[in-house]
Amino acid sequence: MPRKLQNEDSILRKIADVSQLSRGRGAGQSVALGIGDDAALLRPKPGHEIVLTCDWFLEGTHFLRAKHPPDAVGWKCLARAVSDVAAMGGTPRCFLLSLALPETHTGRWLDLFLGGLRRASRKFQCALAGGDTTRRDEILINITVVGEVRAGSAVLRSGARADDILYVSGRLGEAELGLQIVRRTKGAASKNNPLIRKHLYPEPRLALGQWLAKKGLATAMMDLSDGLSSDLPRLCAASAVGAVLESAKIPQVQTRDLALKHGRDSLQLALHGGDDYELMFTVPPRKAKLLPKTFRGVALSPIGKITRGRELPVLEENGRKSQLIPSGWDPFRKKH
Amino acid sequence: MPRKLQNEDSILRKIADVSQLSRGRGAGQSVALGIGDDAALLRPKPGHEIVLTCDWFLEGTHFLRAKHPPDAVGWKCLARAVSDVAAMGGTPRCFLLSLALPETHTGRWLDLFLGGLRRASRKFQCALAGGDTTRRDEILINITVVGEVRAGSAVLRSGARADDILYVSGRLGEAELGLQIVRRTKGAASKNNPLIRKHLYPEPRLALGQWLAKKGLATAMMDLSDGLSSDLPRLCAASAVGAVLESAKIPQVQTRDLALKHGRDSLQLALHGGDDYELMFTVPPRKAKLLPKTFRGVALSPIGKITRGRELPVLEENGRKSQLIPSGWDPFRKKH
Numbered sequence: 001m002p003r004k005l006q007n008e009d010s011i012l013r014k015i016a017d018v019s020q021l022s023r024g025r026g027a028g029q030s031v032a033l034g035i036g037d038d039a040a041l042l043r044p045k046p047g048h049e050i051v052l053t054c055d056w057f058l059e060g061t062h063f064l065r066a067k068h069p070p071d072a073v074g075w076k077c078l079a080r081a082v083s084d085v086a087a088m089g090g091t092p093r094c095f096l097l098s099l100a101l102p103e104t105h106t107g108r109w110l111d112l113f114l115g116g117l118r119r120a121s122r123k124f125q126c127a128l129a130g131g132d133t134t135r136r137d138e139i140l141i142n143i144t145v146v147g148e149v150r151a152g153s154a155v156l157r158s159g160a161r162a163d164d165i166l167y168v169s170g171r172l173g174e175a176e177l178g179l180q181i182v183r184r185t186k187g188a189a190s191k192n193n194p195l196i197r198k199h200l201y202p203e204p205r206l207a208l209g210q211w212l213a214k215k216g217l218a219t220a221m222m223d224l225s226d227g228l229s230s231d232l233p234r235l236c237a238a239s240a241v242g243a244v245l246e247s248a249k250i251p252q253v254q255t256r257d258l259a260l261k262h263g264r265d266s267l268q269l270a271l272h273g274g275d276d277y278e279l280m281f282t283v284p285p286r287k288a289k290l291l292p293k294t295f296r297g298v299a300l301s302p303i304g305k306i307t308r309g310r311e312l313p314v315l316e317e318n319g320r321k322s323q324l325i326p327s328g329w330d331p332f333r334k335k336h
Numbered sequence: 337m338p339r340k341l342q343n344e345d346s347i348l349r350k351i352a353d354v355s356q357l358s359r360g361r362g363a364g365q366s367v368a369l370g371i372g373d374d375a376a377l378l379r380p381k382p383g384h385e386i387v388l389t390c391d392w393f394l395e396g397t398h399f400l401r402a403k404h405p406p407d408a409v410g411w412k413c414l415a416r417a418v419s420d421v422a423a424m425g426g427t428p429r430c431f432l433l434s435l436a437l438p439e440t441h442t443g444r445w446l447d448l449f450l451g452g453l454r455r456a457s458r459k460f461q462c463a464l465a466g467g468d469t470t471r472r473d474e475i476l477i478n479i480t481v482v483g484e485v486r487a488g489s490a491v492l493r494s495g496a497r498a499d500d501i502l503y504v505s506g507r508l509g510e511a512e513l514g515l516q517i518v519r520r521t522k523g524a525a526s527k528n529n530p531l532i533r534k535h536l537y538p539e540p541r542l543a544l545g546q547w548l549a550k551k552g553l554a555t556a557m558m559d560l561s562d563g564l565s566s567d568l569p570r571l572c573a574a575s576a577v578g579a580v581l582e583s584a585k586i587p588q589v590q591t592r593d594l595a596l597k598h599g600r601d602s603l604q605l606a607l608h609g610g611d612d613y614e615l616m617f618t619v620p621p622r623k624a625k626l627l628p629k630t631f632r633g634v635a636l637s638p639i640g641k642i643t644r645g646r647e648l649p650v651l652e653e654n655g656r657k658s659q660l661i662p663s664g665w666d667p668f669r670k671k672h
Contacts, residue, residue: 032385036574037421037493038558039389039483044380049368053375054432054480056468061436063477087374095391098478100397132392132478142478144390147375157373222374238372243629 040129051147053084072200074116083204085147087223089213092126100136160239164282176273227328311335376465387483389420408536410452419540422482423559425549428462496556496575500618512609558662563664
């Protein structure tokens, strides 16, 4: 059967279907005008600020065409951009999708990709509002998410103060271990393994971020995308503070043997593994008792303390002290 | 001298400088929080809607590394996204820059690119608010522009009605001819030729778009990015109308001999050439007399009429009638 070549307008119609569906669920009622014009129109909610973020999701850099199921690519490209809105304490409202595709991927691959994207769009109540589509040999994705937050209540990176307690949600290093398993598995990845699921279908901590912002509990917050050892220095630099980490308190993968089998120590995974999309936040000591041990089933773990100095020591269980060296994901780092 | 490899944070600092400069001129006073956090914050103006648009600008697809000066790449990637805001009658407020670069381009190339981007940011009063930067063998750019428009006054593609007069600003085909000259020139392009300048440094018609929206003169509007023969059918489809074009009235390049020298007929250039970023808009006959012949030095030319039928005939000077065939820029069109 001859493969029908499709032009941009017909691909746009496929994509517009996602917009219809995601808006049908009420996610996009605030999008006054969506796909099909020069630009989208959004009606801002009175008393709120607009939250803006964008993220690359590029074949070969952020995902592998042969390894990553298309619906996971669709889910994750939106989830990781939405995670930045969660990290401000905001609520996502709509997104723009920029997509570059090979002609060979405008059929089944695109349908599955849009299926994953549609599920994410419904789950996060974030409607597709527009985008740009072009042809390219490699699959390139860029997502812009627009959210909102009550004016003045966004939680920034810059608000951490000495003696604040440093928390993280969930367990760190799981997504990185999931990636290792995916890399070493022949063919496409199994979606049943919870570590692989965490890597393929991350869940941005929207409800937690919104709750922390609403209650005014967190002084600073960011999401962990590049790994604790890369992201904590960024929060500390923005707040002009340091931090001391207690390695025994850092929540790690529960399958330490599996980690070792893949040549990884679970503490190293927790310190340097990327893609967890958990939230890291600071809470003043007097408010810490208001924080539950878990929030909607996700553990909230105190892992250290903010300090006045600019250093970032890690206290190990054996009493030794080492300095935290950023070793997470940085595409511009010189590789040794 | 050993070339110093730069990491993402230092490149982000360079980019953040553009943000400081563009905000220093007052463009970004509404950006409550810019580069350096998980997301940017924007304070919406009461009574206004948010205009959202994004655009790819990819090496090999939209520009050539060896032919296009880096500062033109910086100018144009923002100008073409801002043009979509102009086409709604909106005012740009801020933009997000997603940039993927080879390590070799993080020095001089990046500096020149950011110089062009900074000039455009000042000219369009559109402040850099955030972005995402990564390493890649090819130069990939994605720009999201956020603008605003008084609620209810945006000019959509869907408002054209039978008997409305169809207008375009400026002359069509100039940028395409500029591109032909650039392609045939050895080495980097000269910036003195006005056709090359139109190709390298397009000027989005912001003031015209805002004026048409404010005065309520245009029933439908879009910008000409892919060429008249591709873009007019889109406006007509959105409005469920047809149009008749008078070829003699279409404003063409003034250098017909030069066009022929490059193997191009000036009417064909005007019909199918892309990248002009002129505005195409429709005006009811009773309001047409309110429209000046030029607006701030840019010609406004009536080129045809909107019709009830869905056809798109072109009336030629010799009395012949042909159908308009979309032959502008469509990266997914089957190449014959």
